[in-house]
Amino acid sequence: MIFFCSILLAGCHEESVTIEQVDYESERPVGITFSTNMDIEKLRVFVGEESQTSVIGVIVGDKGKHHFAPVVPFTEGLTYTFRKNNTEVMASFTIPKRENTGGAELIAIHPKVDTVPENLLKMYFEFAQPMQEVQNALDFISVVNETDGIEIKPFLRLESELWNKERTVLTLWLDPGRIKTDLIPNKEKGLPLTAGKRYTMAIDSSWKSIQGTPLLKKYTKKFYVGPRDDTMPKTKEWQLCMQIEDSVKILLMDFGEPMDAFLAKETIRVYNTGDRQIQGKFNLLENESVLRFVPDEEWSTPKIEVRIESRLEDLAGNNLNRLFDTEVKKDPNQRTPKAVFRIPFEVR
Known part of the structure; x- marks a missing residue:
């Protein structure tokens, strides 16, 4: 009986990785969702089953279900493997090729x-x-x-x-x-x-x-x-909050107005109290009036700081220091230009 129970327990704890789905964003394969009972620190993703080419990316998740996001999106048609300790193949997946629609998009x-x-x-x-x-x-x-x-x-x-x-x-x-x-x-x-x-x-x-x-x-x-926009974006009026998605705390920044879609993702960064930049992914919601930040790792400090380069613009080209039209219309009340604006925030 003791021998039988030992075998049963060993089978229950056998390490495994199960592929759940390929994750897409704007029709690009940007991640893979998988479940495992393993320590994810032992797992890495490689191209193919035998190559030594690893895929740089981050694994986030909790309670056995995880998401791997590569720095560069997966390539359609290629096969990738999860390997334990860089050698033992635990699971493989192939990124399907999209059907040739016969046209650009x-x-x-x-x-x-x-x-x-x-x-x-x-x-x-x-x-x-x-x-x-x-x-x-x-x-x-x-x-x-x-x-x-x-x-x-x-x-x-x-x-x-x-x-x-x-x-x-x-x-x-x-x-x-x-x-x-x-x-x-x-x-x-x-x-x-x-x-x-x-x-x-x-x-x-x-x-x-x-x-x-x-x-x-x-x-x-x-x-x-609509009417002309002759007001500068005001970071003091932005609304910041935390939202929990799949056990991960997500930072949301509500600008109160749509912003330049590409500058918003280029000019905003998040730092911890040790002045270290927190890596993660940005995407825009609510018609580009809300910026969503997903950290690559769990928040390591309760206090963070959002830093915004002053070149961030609204739809009218007004940045954080000046109105687009101030080269002609001098504003006597224009403040001293700043290179970076900072917003302290507490993670809760």
């Missing part, structure tokens, strides 16, 4: 809100695949003032377009010379957008990816133009 147009300020400064176009170099991207984008029934050209046409290095994100500026008051373009043509009017922007489906495949469809974005 526009993932998002930022800002995502359907009401923008009259002095909106920039728009971002985010694609799932790298896009071809063309004579000018504006040849594929049209904007119609639906209120007056006329086509307009609000964007600044540049010889060197503003793409990220992967050619998946295009930045278009609404003509700053028309947005800044007292400049000649503003006096001659007025603002690119007019408060109280509705617009429809269309992206032509003939625009092609680097592979030569056109967009899946014609994309449109309808939006309404």
Whole structure:
């Protein structure tokens, strides 16, 4: 009987890893959810079953269920393995290839809100695949003032377009010379957008990816133009709170207004009391008015500090130090510029 119980207990505690699912964000494989009774400190992820190429990333979770997030998203079609002590394969998984849809895809147009300020400064176009170099991207984008029934050209046409290095994100500026008051373009043509009017922007489906495949469809974005925004973002008015998700404390920062979608993730960092940056992942919620921060590890200190570079902008290009229009309209009450703004916060 004693011998039988010993065998039974040994079987109950046999170490194992079970793959639950591949996790996606914007259709990219950004993580794997798995369950295990093992000490996760013994586990690492490798490419294939025999290679010595490990995957850099972080495991978070609790009570046997965990999530591994690689620094670089997984590659479709590749097989990965969980290994104990870098050698023994405990489980494997393959990232499925997405079906070839036969076309490129526009993932998002930022800002995502359907009401923008009259002095909106920039728009971002985010694609799932790298896009071809063309004579000018504006040849594929049209904007119609639906209120007056006329086509307009609000964007600044540049010889060197503003793409990220992967050619998946295009930045278009609404003509700053028309947005800044007292400049000649503003006096001659007025603002690119007019408060109280509705617009429809269309992206032509003939625009092609680097592979030569056109967009899946014609994309449109309808939006309404509200009043001009001539106020700077105020970090003192931001609302910070903790939210528990899957036993992990998540930091939420509510700006009280939509912010520049890409600058928000570039300019905000979280530090502990030892002045060490806390690593983690940022993503925007609530039409880019709330920033969500998921730490790679459990919070190691009850007191943290959120640091924000002053170049963070709202949708009108107003940053934490000045209004976008202050180069023309001098503000006598403008405060001494800061490079970084700090918000202390207590983790509870």
